[in-house]
Amino acid sequence: MPVGFNEESLSTSSAARWKSPRKRAQTATxxxxxxxxxxxxxxxxxxxxxxxxxxxxxxxxxxxxxxxxxxxxxxxxxxxxxxxxxxxxxxxxxxxxxxxxxxxxxxxxxxxxxxxxxxxxxxxxxxxxxxxxxxxxxxxxLILTVRAEEMMRSIKDELDRLVTESDFFKLSRTQNSRLMFHVSNTLKQYEWQFHSGVDLAELLDPFLRVLDRDAARTYYGATLHAPAPNPSIFPPRENDPDDYPAGQEPWIAAFFRQWALEYEKENGEVKEGWGIWAKNKENEIEDSWEWMWPYKNIITHKTAVNGKIVYLVKWVGNRYPASWCGKEQLAEGSHKNYDEEHGIVHS
Incomplete structure (x- = not known):
């Protein structure tokens, strides 16, 4: 395992953070x-x-x-x-x-x-x-309300069912432990928030948001990253199909998509508008809520009218289209590799 590589860095390396405004008390209508x-x-x-x-x-x-x-x-x-x-x-x-x-x-x-x-x-x-x-x-x-314990049980049951169909999907004890740790942490992080099935599937994908997929492959094991032997058993990837090379989507990513879409059909609710706030773990006061929606990768960059570099970011799920962000709005260090590859030096 590479030095400094751990489950926490896998889950939070590409989150975008902004300080929220003070919550306005609801006034009279x-x-x-x-x-x-x-x-x-x-x-x-x-x-x-x-x-x-x-x-x-x-x-x-x-x-x-x-x-x-x-x-x-x-x-x-x-x-x-x-x-x-x-x-x-x-x-x-x-x-x-x-x-x-x-x-x-x-x-x-x-x-x-x-x-x-x-x-x-x-x-x-x-x-x-x-x-x-x-x-x-x-x-x-349809929108799902994230309920960690209930969803964990459902995911475990579906993985067990998958193993009965083919030994290809059988995980070692270490793989299962690490995967369930990731799933549990993700569901708890977004518990009681509203998400679409596509959003939730991409949040649960252990390879999608990491900065170093080779390190993630080593951590979780090559068999978990391998494509499904029969891709037709999972629904096609319609949201951002270029997230993975053609025919190279890990079977676990396809599994989470299948599970989330089916769970959405059974348990989803129609929501007219919904937010996704996450509480700052270091500060429990009400005004410390921060935006923690993760992004997949940086598509390109340009120089804004104020002379600073801004990045075009592709977000997880289908909630938001790609949008421009300054480096201050991205998790510290998450743009470092991109900057080095493109020779970007911030003033």
Whole structure:
């Protein structure tokens, strides 16, 4: 086993961390009537936050001068080459983006694009046509509540069943111990949070998020990393199929996908909006909650408008599309190998 390689580093080496804002105490419900992206007016409704599609145009150029959209990184009110003028709009959570970016984002996601935003923007299908459309087209979006003990039992039962079908899937005592340790730690880390089956499967994959897959292969054993002898027994990898070379996906990764998708069908619930907060283990006070959603790898990099290097990061699961992050937002040291390979030196 390589020096310094352990289970903890396997599980947390590529997590992105941000400090969350102070949790706002829920205030009395307010009547809201704002302009939506569709240009229509919402009928009066009562909620702590408005719906995801409620926007307010930001007209003060002085307050937003030299401020970039956090999605495309273009300055507000500028007119970049090949684009219309970058016009800022404010969501109900008070975060500001350019209209073009937020319209694109809301076509596939009803949460604020900022991963650390904790605001719940409830769908209001009775008041907003776009909310009603989203509810109809995403009615089959099932989300699992992570329950560690219950899921551990289910995974063990399914692995035992798999062994009865073929000795290929039989694990040594050491392999089983290390795999179950990883599964237990992962489920406990995300317990009582909401995740899709795809998210959960990729979180449980012991090889997907590690910085050194060769070291992980040594740690867990080559047989656990081997492709399934008959890939057709597992569902195809539809989310990011290029995570592994063609035909080289470890059978345990395919197993977790099969288990998670079947478990989702039996136990999933439809959720309109959900967060994934994890508590800082070093500080138990309420205001110490941090964002701990892991990413798979860095796709590329570029120099932002402020002169700093930013990375295009591919996230675990299908919750978020690839997005740009600064090195301060990534786990310490997780970008070191990438920097060395590409000759990046941070100022």
């Amino acid at each position: 307010e009547e809201t009537q704002e302009t939506t992206l569709s240009g229509k007016r919402n009928r009066t409704s009562k909620c702590v936050y408005p719906c995801p599609h409620t926007m307010e145009a930001v007209r003060s150029r002085r307050s937003q001068e030299k401020t970039p959209c956090s999605i495309c990184l273009e300055y507000f009110f500028d007119t970049p080459s090949g684009r219309e003028r970058v016009m800022p709009v404010k969501m109900g959570c008070q975060h500001i983006f350019c209209r073009e970016c937020i319209e694109t984002h809301l076509s596939s996601n009803i949460k604020c694009p900022l991963p650390w935003c904790e605001a719940q923007l409830p769908l209001q299908p009775d008041d907003c046509d776009l909310c009603a459309y989203w509810g109809k087209t995403h009615a089959d979006c």
